[in-house]
Amino acid sequence: MTDNQSRSSANHPGSLSPLLLSPEVQDLCKRIDQFFREYPKKHQGRDTSDLLMGVFHVMRPEGRANPVWMSQAAGSARDILYPLFSKEISEANLMRLFRKYATGSHAGGKISDPRFMDTFGTLDEIYKKLSDLTHLGANLKAFTPKEFAAFGDSDFEKLMENYVRVLGSALKLQQIYVHTIIDSIVQKKKGRSKGMKEDLKLILGVNLDARQYFFAKADEWWLGWLWKNGFLSITSESEEDSRPDSIRIPELHYLVRMGGKCPANVVNILLKIPVFPNVSNQTLLYYFLRICQSLPAHQLARVVKKIHKEKWPALMDGPAEQTGFEYSKMCKTLVTAKDYKNFLVLAKTVLIVRTEEEIGKSSRYSDTPFFFDYLSHTEIFEHLAAIEGTYAEEALALVTGVMAEVVALGEQDSRRRGLPESEWDALMQSMRSKQINASVFAATDRYSFSDVDFFDFELGQMDPNSFQSDVRKLVAVLKTLLDRIFGGECVESKQARRVYENHIVPLPDSRVIWRLKLYTWSLLPEIFTKELKAAFFRLFEVERYYDITSGSEYEKALQKGFSVLSEDEKQDFVQKTIQEFSQLPEDRRCDGSHILSTILPFLNGNPQLKEQAEATGFELDPNHEPRPVIRVDDEFREIQSRGLDPLEDFGSRPVAEIAGKLRNEWTLEELYAHNTERDRYNPVNARGIGEQMRDDMPRRLPEYIENAELFFERDVLDHYYTYLYLIGIEETIQKHRSTALEENWDGVIDLLIAIKKSGEQVPFERGRREPNWFDSWLANWDAVHLVATDVLRALLTEQDGKALLELGKCRDRIFRIISYLLSYPEPLPEDEQFETPSNALDLRAMHDDADGKWATDPLRMAVDTVRGRAFEVFTLFVEQDGKMIRRDAKELYEKVLERENTRALMSMYGRFLPQFYFRDKGWIRTLLPQIFPQDAVKKWLYTAAWEGYLTNNLDGDIISDPEIQNLYQRALEIGNSDYPRGQRHSKEPNEGIAEHLAFAFMRYKEFELDHQLLKAFWETNNLKQHTHFVSFLGRYFISWNKAEKFFTNNPESKRKLRELWDWLIERVTEPEILMELGLWINLDSGIFEPAWLVQRVKQTLEKTNGVLNWQHELDKVSPLLAQAAPEDTLEIADLYLFEGGARVKNPQTLFLWDSSDGWIEAFEILYANHTTKEETATLINKLVDVGGNAFWPLKRILAENS
Structure with missing residues (x-):
């Protein structure tokens, strides 16, 4: 039976x-x-x-x-x-x-x-x-x-x-x-018998924990015996066995530990274990690398050939899987020992280049070609660059070989042709195809060197975290080694030729290699005269001359090597330069000027040629310095705009004079004309004038306010200056509020009225300035109106009970300005057409993730548009305009609402609903059907308004209003599919409604569990809402360290929480919801008593299979629960630590246990109690058996009380 x-x-x-x-x-x-x-x-x-x-x-x-x-x-x-x-x-x-x-x-x-x-x-x-x-x-x-x-x-x-x-x-x-048997066995240092082998074989076969414990206890005395007797069979000997669990982790941990104590024996073992390219061996490699990084140089040298032969870096999943820190330590060990022979073998392994297939079609175009995301961590480039003597040429051979493979990736990429998978892919293929077909080089460089000058390129000049930095460092090492080999005083022509022909000539034909060769030839121009002559005159043999001259290397090679040409060749070069470049458009002729300026010493000695060049229109600059397309030091250089006047002179001019100059001498065109190429990073422009105004404005604010109207004159004064003036006013108010409080702001209001009148007569143009105009990036009229709303908001915002502007006599003018801004055509429905993303990045995002969130949320759009910010200003205006809303304000509110057709503005209606509701409840109730429309065609206007409303905290008694409750009822019936596809949210709607109802449940007496709204909430099949409701109550009320004041004012809320917990245990079946009750486990807030709490925790864990989403509090209170109810606490420990933790390998539980003192104390209490003693010992055994070393500390309790 x-x-x-x-x-x-x-x-x-x-x-x-x-x-x-x-x-x-x-x-x-x-x-x-x-x-x-x-x-x-x-x-x-x-x-x-x-x-x-x-x-x-x-x-x-x-x-x-x-x-x-x-x-x-x-x-x-x-x-x-x-x-x-x-x-x-x-x-x-x-x-x-x-x-x-x-x-x-x-x-x-x-x-x-x-x-x-x-x-x-x-x-x-x-x-x-x-x-x-x-x-x-x-x-x-x-x-x-x-x-x-x-x-x-x-x-x-x-x-x-x-x-x-x-x-x-x-x-x-x-x-x-x-464990007791293992403790006995590991004591035996010598004279181990055949019987012990059989005993150990049996004990290690029990389970994983037995192996973990034995190999954690075994010392170096066991290593040889274990290997000899077959106890260190780390992995399967079959190449096809790719199961991750085929790797024996405890044995590997033991080998890692022994690597520092008896490295020779560990290396003997490593050399006999094959590493195959499969899943399981990625784990094996991780431990082998940990061993190797700690080996002394003479032992590491024995492993290097194995690493190279089996191509360890290539066996990992990809660059993101490898940091390179282990290889860094290995390289340092070999270099410190001056074992350059084995270091170069290891370096060659680390620098294995991935194939095109391994990089994958979906990779970034500039992704690393190596098997490490950031090879700089290995410091391998620094070590290679430092090699001297007989090994320098071997290092050069290694680096050029790797460089050839990297460039070959560009050749493969240029040959690759496939059907485009998207609009983005088609665009990229088209651009690359045009570049490739027109280029004079056979290979397209996959990696950009436009900011590199090979003549002064050194290690340390690039961002170490750039995906391209590793390739750049490789080139920097190549250049450094060339300097060392060719830069000696006794370099012989034959030796230089041999090195050049063996290592540089075989490199593929690409622009980067061309520039590198120019630099190489210039190191020894007397030896490489033939190559330099061909390089200089290649300029006139190609269709696109700039492929030859791109960068600084061509001109610098001219500087260093032009002298080796014969006199006739020099004159021929100059004549051809004048002839070729004089036929080019004006913007390209400057390149000819740069080339001729580079050889200006020769032209100075040949006056007739110099006169000919100048007569043809070339500018010869004695200070010309060749530079790369983008200089390294320019890449992150900040542009410092400036005005024509020094700041002290600017500040001495009357404001009216400044406004006049903005219309004449300081127009955008006039400022632009003052700049030369030298002003590239310190240009004179309107932004510089604006910065001077901003700095000057606080010093004489009244004068700027008095002359405000001078900063707007449509079609005469560029509107960018209007924008800069308003920006300066707004920043001055924010930073110098005490000064601003004393001013009369009529002048600024008059300026805004002037803008309003002009816009009503003739609407302002929207969009960017004229195409191809040099200042097309400057602020448009939308930006002017946007900053106008910011100025109004700054004037109307109260701080410490005071606003800069008291409505009073200026109320009507402010109201008219707001009315105008609320009619401004930004945003429009087409501005938020999420079905057709407006830029390439959104197109790419849509292609990569069809369900991705790429549509802007309506509230964010609203605050970045004129009408959106104007509505916020309107709300401030109404709040200052008295306790009751005046008739004209109501009419404006209704007028805008009636014609509104954008999600952005409707979100603002929802966002500021409470501010209008509490001023006139009856009036707002009549407008609720328009704010939250029922029509199917206006569905997205409704969801935008509702989402905006949910961004509010629940204040006052608004939710007690039946009309408002109907809105919640309706919202409970909508789901994610009712919102625009992929829309982002300022407040996730499921979370928002859950938080509102949780607040209502805690704050208002009538919101008991049987309230119709809460009943409807729990009847919906919305797991996200329900889990967030429970989670929010735990975070905001129970675990919140400032909740004491709330419970003092709302004592009934404690009862509600206790009743809700019981209700959840009885009614809820989804474990995901009950898991959130982990946040409720708390004895500090006085809501729960230990005896009451222990029962609910046990019942909760029974329904969640021992899993909680927040476990810290349970750990904290477990000793108190063990004292109050030992038998129930023992069941909780079994459910939580074993069923929901060790048995299912729950990482959260095991991680917290590792840093837990609470449960250790709880077990001590339970084991000391005679009613729970034996079962506590049984549970400890289970936890050790299944959970392994994480639970070994519990054995101490049994031993101390044995």
């Missing part, structure tokens, strides 16, 4: 009494069946527990009429242990091993665990006594004849009681006893 009911109460046919088994016997039945299920020698035809049932059947009073009942009962009890203890059965098993070590007949060290010795010593004695009783004393082993004769019924009952207790303990604490 195996079912539980049969075990607890079984009726024998006839008059036999029911068989009642104690809980201890029932538990032992389960454990022995579980044990024998995994044991090869099983009892045939019956469960092992049937034997135990048979014992207690015979022991009933009716069974004792049988004269040999005791022998039969003892036989059944003995038969349970027979397969484990009998010498007639050869299979090794744990129980036999435990018995052997408990009785002292083993090869290990001393055992100090008295519980273990008592358990298995007693079990051995019981087995022998049962054998004597089974055989009716025929061959006594445990009893003396006198003891056997005196052994009665009560003695047998005690024997079986002890049998159940001891065998139960042996099975309950099996994993703890496994």
Whole structure:
């Protein structure tokens, strides 16, 4: 009989009494069946527990009429242990091993665990006594004849009681006893026998934790023996075995630890373990690299060839999988030991170039060609650049070989042709195709060097975190090695030629290599005269001359190598330059001027040629310096705009004079004309004038206000200056408020009125300035109106109860300005057409992620548009205009609402609904159908308004209004599909409504669980809303450290929370919702008592399978729960730590446990309590068995109280 009911109460046919088994016997039945299920020698035809049932059947009073009942009962009890203890059965098993070590007949060290010795010593004695009783004393082993004769019924009952207790303990604490055996075995340093090998093989085969524990305890004395006897078989020897679990992690941890103690032996082992390119060996490599990074140089040298042969960097998934720090330490070790031979082998391995297929079509065009995202971490380039002597040329050979492979990627890319997968892909292919077809070079450079000058390019000049920095460093190393090899005083022509032809000539034909060759030839112009001449005159042989001259290298090579040409060749070069470049457009002729300026010393010695060049229109600059397309030091250089006047002169001019100059001498065109190429990073422009106005304005603010109207004159004064003036006013108010409070702002208001009147007469142009205009990037009229709203907002915003502007006599003018701004045509519906993204980045985002969120949320759009900000200003105006909303303000509100057709403005209507509602509830109620329209065609206007409303905190009693409650009811029926596709949200709507209802539940008496709105909320099938509701209550009210004041003012809320927890446990079935109750576990806020809390936590964990989303508080309160309700807390520990943690390998639980002191204290309390002592020990065994080393600290509790 195996079912539980049969075990607890079984009726024998006839008059036999029911068989009642104690809980201890029932538990032992389960454990022995579980044990024998995994044991090869099983009892045939019956469960092992049937034997135990048979014992207690015979022991009933009716069974004792049988004269040999005791022998039969003892036989059944003995038969349970027979397969484990009998010498007639050869299979090794744990129980036999435990018995052997408990009785002292083993090869290990001393055992100090008295519980273990008592358990298995007693079990051995019981087995022998049962054998004597089974055989009716025929061959006594445990009893003396006198003891056997005196052994009665009560003695047998005690024997079986002890049998159940001891065998139960042996099975309950099996994993703890496994550790005990391992502790004994690892003590044995010498003289390890064959028996110990068999013992260790058995014990390590129990489970993963046994292996983890043994290899954590074993020291260097074990290394050789373990390898010799096959205990360090790290992985499968099959290349096809790619299972991640085929790697034996505990053994690898041991090897890592031993690498620092006996490196030679560890290297011997490493060299015998093959590494295949499969999933499992990525884990293997991780540990091998950890070993190698700590090896001394002479041992590391033994492994380098293996690393190179098996191409370790290429075996990882991709660059993101490797940091390179381990290789950094290995390189440093070899270089410090001056073992350049092995360092270069390792460097060649680290610099393996990925194939085009490995990089993948979806990779960035400028992605790294190597198997590391940031090779700079390895410092390999610095080490290569520092190599001198005989190994310098070997380093050069290595670097040029790698460079050739990198350039070849460009060749592959240029040949690759496939159908475009998107509009973005088609655009990129088209651009690359045009560049490739027109280029004079065979290969397209995949990596940009437009900011590089090879003549002064050094390591350390690039951003170490750039994806291109590794390729640039490679080139910098190449240049450094060339300098070292060709820069010596005794460089012979033959040697230079040999190095050049062996290592530079074979490089592919690309622009970067061309520029590198120009630099190389210029190092030794007398030796490379032929190459320089061909390079200089190549300028006139190609269609696109700038492919040859791009960068600074061509001109600098001219500077250094022009002298090696013959006189006729020099004159021919000048004549051809004049002829070719004089025929080019004006903007290209300057390139000819640069080339001729580079060889100006030669022209100075040939006056006729110089005159010819100047007469043809070329400007010869004696200060000309060749420069790359983008200079390295310019790449991050800030542009400093300036005005024509120094600031002190600017500040001395009357403001009216400044305004006049803006119309004449300081127009945008006039300022632009003052700039030359030297002013590239310090130009004279309108922005510089604006910065001067901004700095000057606080010093004489009244004068700027008085002359405000001079800063707007449509079609006369560029509106960028109007924009700059308003920006300066707004910034001055923000930064100098105390000064601003004393001013009369009529002048600024007059300026805004002037803009309003002009816009009403003739609408302002929208969009950017004229195409191709040099200042097309400057602010347009939309920006002017936008900053006008900012100025109004600054004037109307109160701080410390004061605003800069009291409406009073200027109310009507301010109102007219706001009315105008609320009619301005920004935004328009087409501005928010999310179905057709307006730029290439959005097109790419849509292609990469069809469900991605790329549409702007309406509230964000509103605050970046004129009408959106104007509505915010309108709200400020109404708040200052008195307690009641005036008629004209209501009419404006209604007028804008009636014609509004943008999501942006409707979100503002929702956002500021409370401000208008609390001033006139009745009036707003009549407008709710327009603010939140029902028409299907206006669905997205409704969702925008609702989302805007949800961004408010729930203040006042607005949610108590039935009309408002209807809005919540309606909102509960909509889902994500009702919002525009992929829309971003300022406030995620599901979270927003959950927070509002949670606030209402906590703050308002009428919002009990049976309130119709809360009932509707919980009846919806919206998991996100429900989980956020529970989570929000935990974060904002229960765990919040400032919640005490709230509960003082709202004492009933504590009751509500307790009732809600019970309601959730009773009604909710989704574990995801109940998991959020982890945030509720708190004894600091006074909401819950320990005895009450422990029951709810247990019930919650039962429904979530032991998982919580927030576990810190449970850890914190566990000792208090253990004191208040030890038995329930033990169940909580089992559910949370075992079922929801160790058994399912929950990383959150295990991570928190690692840093947890609370649970350790709780276990100490539980183990010290006699009612929970044994079950606590059992749970500790389970946790160690399944959870492994994370739970080893719990063993201390058992040992200290043994």
